[in-house]
Amino acid sequence: MASKRFNCIANLFFLFIIISFSIVESSNKIRARRPCKTLTFYFHDIIYNGENAKNATSAIVGAPAWGNFTKLAGQNHFGDLVVFDDPITLNNNIHSSPIGRAQGFYVYDKKEIFTAWLGFSFVFNSTEHKGSINFAGADPLMNKTRDISVIGGTGDFFMTRGIATITTDAFEGEVYFRLCVDIKLYECW
Amino acid sequence: MASKRFNCIANLFFLFIIISFSIVESSNKIRARRPCKTLTFYFHDIIYNGENAKNATSAIVGAPAWGNFTKLAGQNHFGDLVVFDDPITLNNNIHSSPIGRAQGFYVYDKKEIFTAWLGFSFVFNSTEHKGSINFAGADPLMNKTRDISVIGGTGDFFMTRGIATITTDAFEGEVYFRLCVDIKLYECW
Amino acid sequence: MASKRFNCIANLFFLFIIISFSIVESSNKIRARRPCKTLTFYFHDIIYNGENAKNATSAIVGAPAWGNFTKLAGQNHFGDLVVFDDPITLNNNIHSSPIGRAQGFYVYDKKEIFTAWLGFSFVFNSTEHKGSINFAGADPLMNKTRDISVIGGTGDFFMTRGIATITTDAFEGEVYFRLCVDIKLYECW
Numbered sequence: 001m002a003s004k005r006f007n008c009i010a011n012l013f014f015l016f017i018i019i020s021f022s023i024v025e026s027s028n029k030i031r032a033r034r035p036c037k038t039l040t041f042y043f044h045d046i047i048y049n050g051e052n053a054k055n056a057t058s059a060i061v062g063a064p065a066w067g068n069f070t071k072l073a074g075q076n077h078f079g080d081l082v083v084f085d086d087p088i089t090l091n092n093n094i095h096s097s098p099i100g101r102a103q104g105f106y107v108y109d110k111k112e113i114f115t116a117w118l119g120f121s122f123v124f125n126s127t128e129h130k131g132s133i134n135f136a137g138a139d140p141l142m143n144k145t146r147d148i149s150v151i152g153g154t155g156d157f158f159m160t161r162g163i164a165t166i167t168t169d170a171f172e173g174e175v176y177f178r179l180c181v182d183i184k185l186y187e188c189w
Numbered sequence: 190m191a192s193k194r195f196n197c198i199a200n201l202f203f204l205f206i207i208i209s210f211s212i213v214e215s216s217n218k219i220r221a222r223r224p225c226k227t228l229t230f231y232f233h234d235i236i237y238n239g240e241n242a243k244n245a246t247s248a249i250v251g252a253p254a255w256g257n258f259t260k261l262a263g264q265n266h267f268g269d270l271v272v273f274d275d276p277i278t279l280n281n282n283i284h285s286s287p288i289g290r291a292q293g294f295y296v297y298d299k300k301e302i303f304t305a306w307l308g309f310s311f312v313f314n315s316t317e318h319k320g321s322i323n324f325a326g327a328d329p330l331m332n333k334t335r336d337i338s339v340i341g342g343t344g345d346f347f348m349t350r351g352i353a354t355i356t357t358d359a360f361e362g363e364v365y366f367r368l369c370v371d372i373k374l375y376e377c378w
Numbered sequence: 379m380a381s382k383r384f385n386c387i388a389n390l391f392f393l394f395i396i397i398s399f400s401i402v403e404s405s406n407k408i409r410a411r412r413p414c415k416t417l418t419f420y421f422h423d424i425i426y427n428g429e430n431a432k433n434a435t436s437a438i439v440g441a442p443a444w445g446n447f448t449k450l451a452g453q454n455h456f457g458d459l460v461v462f463d464d465p466i467t468l469n470n471n472i473h474s475s476p477i478g479r480a481q482g483f484y485v486y487d488k489k490e491i492f493t494a495w496l497g498f499s500f501v502f503n504s505t506e507h508k509g510s511i512n513f514a515g516a517d518p519l520m521n522k523t524r525d526i527s528v529i530g531g532t533g534d535f536f537m538t539r540g541i542a543t544i545t546t547d548a549f550e551g552e553v554y555f556r557l558c559v560d561i562k563l564y565e566c567w
Binding site for chain 3: 237239248249250251257258259270272273274290292293294308309310312320321323325340341342343344347348377378
């Protein structure tokens, strides 16, 4: 009988070792690549060109030596830094009711083709969503889809992390573009 | 007897399945919303206005077409990009001994009201704290309190994540403001 | 016999409590400070000075009132904002085959000495690496080594976090510098 009990305790002990090891490992090894939340939004950017002050939602605020502040620079806009406060909508219609604002900046960062680097937030204050989602990353915008990082969040999106897949849904010359942002959160709290 | 032992092993096995499942889940589900560290600091920003070169801790370095570099622009400073190196203090007295520097940038990003987007670090190199805390996020600065993300850290704040709650503790015209930053870290290493 | 079985179940129950508690704790306490991946790269920055348009990989796009866009400003370049698209190489030879691009911005942010704040990505699209690594943090560049945060990643670097240790490997006047970036990832998926 004593040996049976010993067996049981030995099993428990062995199990405990395995599990403890798994827990420590889990912090940087075991991860489910399954989103805990997904969201899809559109946002609309109208850049200031000297004549559209009323409608513009963004403006050039930095430019290289060869640039200016009412027209995107040559060389694929390299060096143009744009600040924006763009409406977020649930569909691709700029006239639909905005459910939040996309706020931050992007900078064109390559001379040979269009690429950008983005730092911005989705800011929500509606019955549906309260709080913010913060983004950063490279946007090689000639690619059909490109991924940037969700680096944090607040309110309903407390401490969240994930990936946002961006698609250029439409653009009109150099003044308007619309992005579709497909957010997949992999860390939820 | 054999059946009892079987029972015990069956229990262990069942337990193991449950726990393994919990571990995998834990990576994106179970999270304690209890800070592992809290810190409160103040920092002080004196913007360069063309006449205060000696005392200024920040400067406008980007501005929209309608702005300039010694005065914050109209339309709620929309588009003004400010770089700063501000003293961090433990209390609200700018003359108390600084314990670190707040370094980075903010950009005013809305025409209708004051809002900003921040990217900056707290840099410490004292006996009390060594290392840095990195922040990013939207600052709707007309709100009494607003949350931004702690997106990482180094040294004493290795790999940390969390939330920083910002309060405007004081401001004087357009030249000086003081922020209280209440940091709650939820990921500590 | 019944009491033995009870013992075994009691043990299991007790074990379960301990383990459950450990799991919840693990989310913000137990962490192995052992990298799950390490990578070392170099990148090369040639700043536009008005005469090197062909070779330049970066340009000043923001500057304080006392600065301009073809020469880094006085006061340790305080306020100069630089956008870059720099080649990444595996060794310190700028002429070796680039394996990706470092894209983003840095801003000099202190009047008394050289310090900067960085927001950028390593963008890879080769057989060896596909995807991006996103960085942010303070760079007190007079220090031999300094740490910034890896705040996220995409593709091969999906959801990654970690620390990048930067060393200035070489510089030539104000036009060229080469950084060695030693990346240690602590969160891998």
